[in-house]
Structure formats: structure tokens, C-alpha cells
Amino acid sequence: MDRPRRKSLFPVLIVTAVVIILVVAAASYYLNTQGQLNTQTPTSACATILSTGSNFVEKGFATACGIDQASDGRLKITVHSYHFAQASDIQFRFAANQQPVLPDEVFILVNVTVENIGGGNTTVGAGWEATVLNGASYVDGVTNFIVNASFPSTYPNQTIPDYERGGGIYLPPGSRADFWIFFYVPFSRVVSSNIAEATSFRLQLVTYKEFSYGGTYIENGGFNCQKVACQDTNTEFVIQP
Amino acid sequence: MKRQRILRIGEVLLFALILSIPSAALASSSSSSLAVVSINITNNTSTLPNSGYQVMLWRYSEAGGAPTLAASATSSAGKTIQLSDSGLSQFYHSSQYVHYSALVLLILPNESVIQLSNYHWGSQIVGSSGNLGGKVTSTESIAITLTSNGIQLSANGQSVPYQITTANPSSTTGNVTSGRSASAATVAAATSSQTTWPIAVLQTTGQASSSKQSGKVTPDSPNSCYEVGFSLLLYYCWVKVATWQSVPTTIGEATGSGYMGDTFAYGQSSGSTLSIDASANGGAWSVSGSYSWFNQNSAAVTWPTLNCCWNWLTQSHFNYEEDQLEWCPILICGQMQSSYQIWASGWNGGAEPWTPEGGKAGPSSSQPGDCLAASSLPNHYSYAPYAANSGFTFDAANGYKYSLSASLSAGIVGTTFSAGITDTTDYSQHTTQTITFGNHYTYYYLYTNGLYSSVLNWPVIFSTNSAAHCGP
Numbered sequence: 054m055d056r057p058r059r060k061s062l063f064p065v066l067i068v069t070a071v072v073i074i075l076v077v078a079a080a081s082y083y084l085n086t087q088g089q090l091n092t093q094t095p096t097s098a099c100a101t102i103l104s105t106g107s108n109f110v111e112k113g114f115a116t117a118c119g120i121d122q123a124s125d126g127r128l129k130i131t132v133h134s135y136h137f138a139q140a141s142d143i144q145f146r147f148a149a150n151q152q153p154v155l156p157d158e159v160f161i162l163v164n165v166t167v168e169n170i171g172g173g174n175t176t177v178g179a180g181w182e183a184t185v186l187n188g189a190s191y192v193d194g195v196t197n198f199i200v201n202a203s204f205p206s207t208y209p210n211q212t213i214p215d216y217e218r219g220g221g222i223y224l225p226p227g228s229r230a231d232f233w234i235f236f237y238v239p240f241s242r243v244v245s246s247n248i249a250e251a252t253s254f255r256l257q258l259v260t261y262k263e264f265s266y267g268g269t270y271i272e273n274g275g276f277n278c279q280k281v282a283c284q285d286t287n288t289e290f291v292i293q294p
Numbered sequence: 295m296k297r298q299r300i301l302r303i304g305e306v307l308l309f310a311l312i313l314s315i316p317s318a319a320l321a322s323s324s325s326s327s328l329a330v331v332s333i334n335i336t337n338n339t340s341t342l343p344n345s346g347y348q349v350m351l352w353r354y355s356e357a358g359g360a361p362t363l364a365a366s367a368t369s370s371a372g373k374t375i376q377l378s379d380s381g382l383s384q385f386y387h388s389s390q391y392v393h394y395s396a397l398v399l400l401i402l403p404n405e406s407v408i409q410l411s412n413y414h415w416g417s418q419i420v421g422s423s424g425n426l427g428g429k430v431t432s433t434e435s436i437a438i439t440l441t442s443n444g445i446q447l448s449a450n451g452q453s454v455p456y457q458i459t460t461a462n463p464s465s466t467t468g469n470v471t472s473g474r475s476a477s478a479a480t481v482a483a484a485t486s487s488q489t490t491w492p493i494a495v496l497q498t499t500g501q502a503s504s505s506k507q508s509g510k511v512t513p514d515s516p517n518s519c520y521e522v523g524f525s526l527l528l529y530y531c532w533v534k535v536a537t538w539q540s541v542p543t544t545i546g547e548a549t550g551s552g553y554m555g556d557t558f559a560y561g562q563s564s565g566s567t568l569s570i571d572a573s574a575n576g577g578a579w580s581v582s583g584s585y586s587w588f589n590q591n592s593a594a595v596t597w598p599t600l601n602c603c604w605n606w607l608t609q610s611h612f613n614y615e616e617d618q619l620e621w622c623p624i625l626i627c628g629q630m631q632s633s634y635q636i637w638a639s640g641w642n643g644g645a646e647p648w649t650p651e652g653g654k655a656g657p658s659s660s661q662p663g664d665c666l667a668a669s670s671l672p673n674h675y676s677y678a679p680y681a682a683n684s685g686f687t688f689d690a691a692n693g694y695k696y697s698l699s700a701s702l703s704a705g706i707v708g709t710t711f712s713a714g715i716t717d718t719t720d721y722s723q724h725t726t727q728t729i730t731f732g733n734h735y736t737y738y739y740l741y742t743n744g745l746y747s748s749v750l751n752w753p754v755i756f757s758t759n760s761a762a763h764c765g766p
Contacts, residue, residue, distance in 0.1 A: 151647040178540030179611035179642035194596035275705035
């Protein structure tokens, strides 16, 4: 009497293996094509500060908020003070091919410190914004003005971003920089009385967009990402002075 | 039998009733009102299409505010189209004239839009009941002719200079008025508003304009992997190999002829479409796609006043990224290919001081340039005179294209060639220019170089003055 033939498991194993490979491949492909999803949500500190009415935070960006100071573990940014000044009282250093501004144009100068506490390389350049209030109304068009200037007998004595240093200032791990940020304050007509009007304005928030962190610094804001990864940080600092 | 006859008579009466409806309606229509406007478009260019014209009739309230769309239609070149105002019967007006405008747009296949006309006039109304309703006494006839050099507009047989009238509010001393509000001015016959510039608009098309290309070793959408054919097991990925932060990039320009000011504001939803450059096997970079960034902020990015001469460029800061292609067969990545792409990975904002075109002070590279004598301006160029101390704000709905808006060199991986980034701006009426005139000259003039003719030739706003002199 013949023993019943045992059914071979080989086809089952093959099918199972193919299914597993397909599932893993699909999952891997999905993750690769999704890029870096940002799932962070504003903290309670941010919720309080952002409830003041600013809608500066860029869609898809995480937030790091604070009063006078904020940190995301990579950078720590401190806003010390600010004041308004007209161009004639600022020693701008325009390049030969740049057009100087009118003497009565008004700017805010914000005294800021940035510390690199995350252990990687970074630069700090453009990416700054400000909300300015005139009473209960926002002043429209306040813009980070990217220019160099001299600050004799004054500290800090540099501005960020500095036109002459393309790509911003390089901050190696553990370093810090103290500087001024210029914000242009537009008026419908440029007249000498603008500065008197501006002194009643109030700086509500200063924000900074951190797009990237890490990598090997080259020059002029350039980083090589082959040996040390360049992180897409996409974090917005929101600081209430 | 009798019943059949009754049914037959009923059928005849019903048929007669059906036949009578259109003629009755026509009679009613013809007795109630004339068409408010009749528009004929002639296309004498070889570059613009003969179809895709959108015609809109707007009615303005005497109390001000936004106008009401009275009628709209699509049209083609060589065709005359008439628009009536069915809502006029419910429109209250104290004046015997009602303010209308006819807006004519040409929508190009690439989704750009040319504004051919925003023509304003006052139509006389009779037959009103109290202050309500009535009908127009005549039909405003507008002829629009497109030529290779610009747009010609005539109305009621009279050639209408396609310009801003000096009678509008922008000529008042010391005031800066909006081109939009000027269109709601009180009735004035045969005038055009500031928005009559023949302006080309690049429509917003979204974020990334490149798309995945299956089975090609060609740089495509950044930050992504794409499969070979329909296989999930074979795909390519882009791996970041270099970044550049805060790179100055040109996103606009403005004009100055001296003793005048021009402020440029890159508003919410304004955008720039920057090239994705590709290089393979150590070769030079070439454009392979594009990536767009739009101003998502609630506020405009604004440049200080441009106060002097010729055309000057506005620059803002962007981040760029270089990727290398990686081959990933059967889930195993790591086989790096000699194909690279560079693209704009973020917009940092900020405004740099005005810089001249070409890197040094001089005339705009666009024709015809600034500071021409007003008498030498061809009629088909849109132009307008402005009195000393006047000014206005207009929506810069046009966009510019720059063949080199930014350059990257240090730190590039895979090739020794530097990469040039092109930029096609997308203002879509969210970018404004506020222009103020001094009193050094009797008159100042603004004019355009006319008509969109190719992606390399966008209308540019130029300025001059009664001395035809550029200088501080």
C-alpha cells in the first residue's frame, strides 16, 4: 500500500516570499516617495504667542517659540532689543553697484544673538521677518533689508545677513554671533516726519526660518552633504520681544 | 368624430403657441433695451491665437464699491459680440448716465492672460421709473486691434489713446491713489483707467511644475523616487549632496528717470518659477524642469524707494540644493549614478538694495528703454502723462523672465561647471508698484513696450519726463 503523497510546500513558500517582498517593496517605496513629513505641531508656548494674531508661520514648518528667546535644540536665538532709525542716522555700506536708500527711509534695528548648540555646522543669513504694530493695526510690508553697515563705538558691530558675505555668517558647532537685523518700514510717502511716527510703533514678533542644518561647510553658504548629512529642519522660530 | 376634431384644434393651437414664444420673446427684448456694448476684435498678429477671448461688461454703482458683472461671453477674433445688461432694470441711479467698463482678456494656451482692454465710459439712460432701471440710448462700439507692436483701441469711430487720462484722481497733488479705486471713478466718457496697460499675467500653476518620469534617468521632481516602468522593485531616488543657503536671486525690477520714486512690493501669492538644472557625466548644466515658490506670508516683501535712473533689479534670497541620482534595484539602494540636479529648495525672503541690470548702471536690456522723448513714443505703446507731484499705485500683473537670476559654483558635486538659474516671475496682480513723481519736471511719463510676444519678451514699465532726461 502506497503511503499518501505529501503535498509539497514549495509553491506556498514561493507565494509567501513574493507577497512579503511586494509588501516590503511597497512600504519602502512609499516611505521613499513621501520625503520628510513634518508632523510637529505648535507647542503650548507657541499657541499663546501665535494667538496674538501673527500668521507668519509657513505651512509645513514646525515652530519653536519663546519670549525674548527660543530654541529648537540646534539653534538658540535671543532678541535683546530694538529701535527705529532713519537711513541718514545709519552708516549703510552699499556696494558700488547698489542704489543707496533715501535719507528719510525708516528701518528697525533688532539686536539678536544666535548660538549654535546642536553640534553641527550651520549658517545664518536671510530668513528673518517681523510683525510691527501701529496701535492695533499691522504695518504692511515690513521687510528684512539685506545690506551691510558700520557700527562705530557700538556693539554688536555687524549686521546679518551681510550683503558682502554671501550665504550669511558661518556658525561652527558651539559658536555664537551677536548682530543687528535691519527691517525696512515702508510709508506711503517718504518724508522726514516718518521717523517720529514710527517711534510709536511696536515690534510684536521676530521670526526666523531655519531650512537646513548640518553638512560640511564649504564657503558662501555652501555645504557638502556627502559625508555629513544636511538635515531639512524646516523650523520657524517665533520670538516675542 | 367631434372629439377628434376638438383634439386636432387643440394640437394646432398648441403648435401655434409654441411657435409664438420666440417671436414674442424677441419682440419683448427688442422693445426693452439695446445692447450696452458691441465689441469687435481684430487680430493682426501672427503669434497670438484667434480664439480664447473673454469679454466682460461691468456696471458701477454711484455709491462706489466693487462693480457688478452685468454680462460676459467668450469670443474670437473677427467676430463682433454684443452684451446687454439685464440687471439694469433693478439698478438705482440718480444720474442719467451709468458708468460701465468692458474688460477684454486673451487667455493663451500656456495659461498666460493678456489684458487687452479695461475701457470705461458712461452710457445715457432713458425710460427710468423714478431712479430705477431704464435703457441705454445707444450701444457703445469698441474696436480692438492687436498688432505685432501693441494694442489699438477705438470707440464709436473715434480713436482712443490707450492711456491713462490726466483727469483721473492720480493727477491730484500729493495723493497716491490706487489704480483699482480709480476704475470706480464717476462717469466720464471714453476714458481708460490705470489698469489699461496691456499686461501679461502668468497664472499661478502650483508648487512643482515638474513631474515624475517613469523609466528615464532624467532629473525630475526633487526629493523623490520614481519607479522604472510599473515595477515597485526597481526605482531611482535623488540623494542630496550639497546645499547653498541665502543665495541672492532676481525676482523683479522697476524704473526710474530721476526726481521720482518707485516702490516695489512682492505681495502674498506672488511667485517665482526657478529652473531645475541637470548635469550628467560631468557635463554642463541645462534646464530640465522648474520649481515654484510663492509668497505665503500675509505681508508683502517690500523694497525701499527706487529714486533714480534706469531700470533696476530686485533681489531676494533663496536656498538651493544639489541631488545625485541613485539606482535602487530590488530594494537595495546605493548605486550612485553620474546624474545631478540643482533646484531651489526654499525661499528665505528679504530684500537686497536695488542693483542695476547687467551688474552695472545702465539702460534696461528691455526695449525701448527709459527716458525717451514723449514725442517719440509710438502710439501703439501704452503711455500716459502725469503732472508733477502726482502718483499712483498699480498692480504689476505682468511677470518678467530672467535667463540668469542666480549663479552657483563653489561646492558643486559631479561637474566643474557652474549652474545658472533662470526665473520666470508670477505676479498675478499681487505685486504692486507705487510710483510718485516730484516737481522737477512739468510732466512725467510711464509707458510699456506693448504686447506679450514670447516668453522672453514681457511688457516692462518704463519712465521718462518732459526733458527726456535720466538723472538725479
